[in-house]
Amino acid sequence: MDIKEGLCADIWQNQQKWQDTPMLEYDAPFQEFSRQPPQTQTLLPCNPSNQTNKVQDWDPSAMLNNLSFLEQKIHQLQDLVHLIVGRRGQVLGRSNELVAQQQQLITADLTSIIVQLISTAGSLLPSVKQTLSAAPPSFGQFGVQFPPVGVQQHNTSNQINCRTEQNHPVEEHESKDEEDADEGENLPPGSYEILQLEKEEILAPHTHFCTICGKGFKRDANLRMHMRGHGDEYKSPAALAKPHKESGPEPMLIKRYSCPYGGCKRNKEHKKFQPLKTILCVKNHYKRTHCDKSYICSRCNTKKFSVIADLKTHEKHCGKDKWLCSCGTTFSRKDKLFGHISLFQGHTPAIPLDEHKGLTGASDRREGNEATSTVGSINFNFGPNASMGTGMPTDMDAKGSTDDPTGFFSPMNFDTCTFEGGFNEFPRPPFDDTESTFSFLIPGSCNYSPKTGGDMGLNALK
């Protein structure tokens, strides 16, 4: 990850924190808020006594605190705007989206400041106070809580996030993530941090990833060594020790990932960008969408996969997929097949060949069965023609086939010529291949052969 990206992430991170607070204050119940950052509080040098205090009547010192916090916040916003102005020069090449995002970010920050101002003022009103007294934390407390978050964000918040992230997601990564799992979640743009791994990182066989820069490692120990580079807080013996599971709190930051492939919907530059939820999602997405499918199913020799887990999943069902479409697609479930067919024009359910064989077996013709095994049971009466027919394009003139000497071959000759294949000068349609596993009866692929056969029969009669 280059510097730019890091910076970018940093900005997002800032923004994230700013926006988080008001969101929680208004959207979530108060209880949730009070429960949320116990760890933050212990780490932060805020006034601990305030935390436990019951609501006081108007507390001037708390108010002062709040106001100074707001002042700081405004300053920070000012800095941020400065930073953006400064970066304008460098990032001329950047797209409009980024500019828009920055604008959005500033607006969000301003909104949060205004909201906090109002809430601070609101704590003075007796009516509001009374309703609030029912809920454990007061606005006064909120006010007190905020400053540290804002002030110390560059140092502490990173630490918090990294720790919590590191602690909890191990299991989640092990379970097989679907990249579309986050389809339903509708995070507003800017409410999360976006990380983008490079192609090489994604394709590297790593299992441990840095939650700050996304770099991958084969071993967790190496990751922990890497983390030292992100700040002094990672150098503590606790951070370097083997992580053990603790019932850590929810991480403050929501992280989402971007696909490095330009133009991809999962790429953050995309207009309708849909972020990926986890690093594993990124890996699977990238491999499935932008890489060659190098794993071939050993059973059917047809299905290809780029993610080995997908291959394994497929191999479990391969051969059991009995729902076939005329386009060659197989489905393990009937409803999927019928959904597919109703979606596409011209696709039709394909009846497996073995059933067809059994069916003609019921008829009293021996040649019928032979013909079935070679050309899908069409035209068994006119064996020689059938081989012509299936090899012929649809608009082939029937007379042409009757003039052809192959039309007068005995069934024996016909069999050999069909199997050798070289006899036929016309290109064979793909489904004519007797060796292929897809040699089921395709109604669409055989509509011409019987016609020629029929004409042939008529001529023979005359």
Next chain:
Amino acid sequence: MKNQKQQRISQTTNHFDLLSEEIVFTILDLLGENPIDKKSFSLACKSFYVIESKHRKNLRPLRQEPLSGILTRYPNITHLDLGLCPRVTDSSLTTISNLCESTLRSIDLSRSVAFTGSGLLRLAVNCRNLVEIDVSNATNLKDAGAAALAEAKNLEKLWMGRCKLVTDMGVGCIAVGCKNLKLISLKWCLGVGDFGVGLIAVKCKEIRSLDLSYLPITDKCLPSILKLQHLEDLVLEGCFGIDDDSFAALKHGCKSLKALDMSSCQNISYLGLSSLTSGTGGLQQLTLAYGSPVTLALADGLKKLSMLQSIKLDGCVVTCAGLKAIGNLCVSLTELSLSKCLGVTDEGLSSVVTKHRELRRLDITCCREITDVSIAHITNSCTNLTSLRMESCTLVPREAFVLIGQRCPILEELDLTDNEIDDEGLKSISRCPNLSVLKLGICLNITDEGLTHVGMGCPKLAELDLYRSVEITDSGVSAIACGCPNLEMVNIAYCKDITDSSLMSLSKCSRLNTFESRGCPLITSLGLAAIAVRCRQLAKLDIKKCHNVNDVGMLPLAHFSQNLRQINLSYSSVTDVGLLSLASISCLQSLTILHVKGLTPSGLAAALLACGGLTKVKLQASFKYLLPQPLLKYLEARGCVLHWRDKVFQAELDPKCWKLQLEDMVP
């Protein structure tokens, strides 16, 4: 015809040579539906033979063997009905597809199980203009066969009733292949479910008529069915997977729907009906037979149907309030069926019929609680009735039937089976000059006198049922035979006093095609011979328990009744000779020979072998091991089904005693 012939003979030059082929075609067009007329036309001369061959469009052969010859003779066949052929094979279908090619538009293969997908495929591909295919009862047809049908791209009508092995996959192929389908019947295709039906609804937008009876479908495919823009006729009989909730979820009904059949849908109550009817304002016919009780709530659900003309509630439990609510519908019904409904009372029925004065058809079969009050109301209000069926309305007294004849003069069909009607009633009914179907079975109070009135007043009578009306004798039947020359169907079973004289008078009815005289011990071969000689169109004959009919009766039958398709000879005195002579009737398909004492295994074997067209033979189980096994196999391979019966010999009961037994059974 005769005049034409005479004309030709009288003149030396043939005037018909001056007529162009087109003009003769027009003449042929005007010839009636009766196939015998066309046959005699074609036999007039060579040129007529050729012209008739070119003119003929429809063909209904009895056997498939001569198909190639027939189809060469008739090059312009558009409709080929093989419904009478028990085993249409793939090779026959190949012959048809080669000879008919694109002229063929319609083919009926129902009742055949021998063909497979490959034959159908040949047909579908060679006969490009096929628009109608009937493969009903093709119980061996699998998905591959259905896929073959899907190759008939222009198909508009497809009947697949009882194709039990076809699944969603096959129907899916049809849905994709036959885009122009307007009618499809999937009745009893038990392998077809939501997916297949849903795909039909998605892909075939032209569907007008859809029969989904007894399919295991659920609410999943209902929305797409009801989205069909042109759907007019929907049959959901016996769809147990559909319930009230299925309809409750529907947001829009099918506006084009005209006829809906939801018989035997036990899971649909008035709630489902109400939510369905709210979106289908154009419904004209509604059938809810054997469904949930007809209550006030259900009838209220019908209020939104402003176009309703016909309601059939057969076999439902009916409440008085429900009937009254139906009476209060703002529409005027033309057809109402309450056949076998429980709970139909005078009060309820009267309130319905007094409001719907335009009723043309009324069915109150087995409404055992109604009395003369109902009949008085019916006849008072519904004077336009053309069809009244009231079998077994046992509480209706004999006086009430007089009202029917007095007030319903345009009746065409009247079913009075098992009623108290007497001669006065019949006299009154004889005032209906249009009467063509009259059923008087088990009417023990009627005698020849009443029947004579009918014979004089109802010249259009085509169907007369006198089953077990034991007071009837020869004079009554003879009066009918004289007055009703159009009689086609007569049943005088168990009228024990009937003799040969009745048969001789009936032989005047040249259109007679169905005759049943079971249990008439006085009938002999002489009477039967008279029928056989003069009623050349006789197709069904039942002379069970006519003990005095013997081989002498069979010989004229074999010689003259070349259209005979079905015969029951049980308990008769026919022997091997008579049976063997019947083998010359090439049409004969169904034969019942239980308790025919004169039959020997070898004679029976010879007869079965000789009757090439037999499709169904009912015979005594004791013959099963007396007949050579290869013969049985051969018969089955030919498409003949043998029904082995092991009934004990039944002596005839006294007719009155039989009636008493019947009454005991009725609750």
